[in-house]
Amino acid sequence: MVNHAQAVYPDECCGAMIGSIDGDNKVVTYALALDNVSAGSQRARYELRPEDLLRADREARERNLDLIGIYHSHPDCGAYFSETDLKNSCPWYSFVILSIHNGKFDHAGSWLPNAEQTHAEKEDLIWPES
Numbered sequence: 001m002v003n004h005a006q007a008v009y010p011d012e013c014c015g016a017m018i019g020s021i022d023g024d025n026k027v028v029t030y031a032l033a034l035d036n037v038s039a040g041s042q043r044a045r046y047e048l049r050p051e052d053l054l055r056a057d058r059e060a061r062e063r064n065l066d067l068i069g070i071y072h073s074h075p076d077c078g079a080y081f082s083e084t085d086l087k088n089s090c091p092w093y094s095f096v097i098l099s100i101h102n103g104k105f106d107h108a109g110s111w112l113p114n115a116e117q118t119h120a121e122k123e124d125l126i127w128p129e130s
């Protein structure tokens with residue numbers, strides 16, 4: 001995810017997080033980079049193809065895993081959940097945002113939107129060591 005976000009900087013990257021859900025814990029096994037198909041400048045927006053997400057979901061199930069969320073990057077901007085992010089969210093996915101400053105990963109955050117898409121709860125995010 002970090003490599004992907006740094007590689008497409010200063011554009012936003014996006015992708016699917018695939019893993020397993022154990023009670024309240026979601027563990028990302030691997031990330032699947034997806035195309036940002038947003039028309040025009042991609043420096044402050046991303047858009048996924050619905051069929052890419054369906055493909056990610058199918059691939060996850062074939063491996064007995066789940067599509068647990070979507071990640072995207074915020075180039076030169078903090079990892080906060082924006083109004084647009086909330087509007088484009090789905091309540092059953094976790095949304096991880098990676099903040100990239102000057103092409104380098106800075107920090108990340110994870111949010112879980114409510115069903116009405118009016119609010120997103122910040123989730124504890126445990127980032128791997130390497």
Ligand SMILES: [Zn+2]
Pocket residue numbers: 072073074082085097
């Ligand atoms: Zn965003």
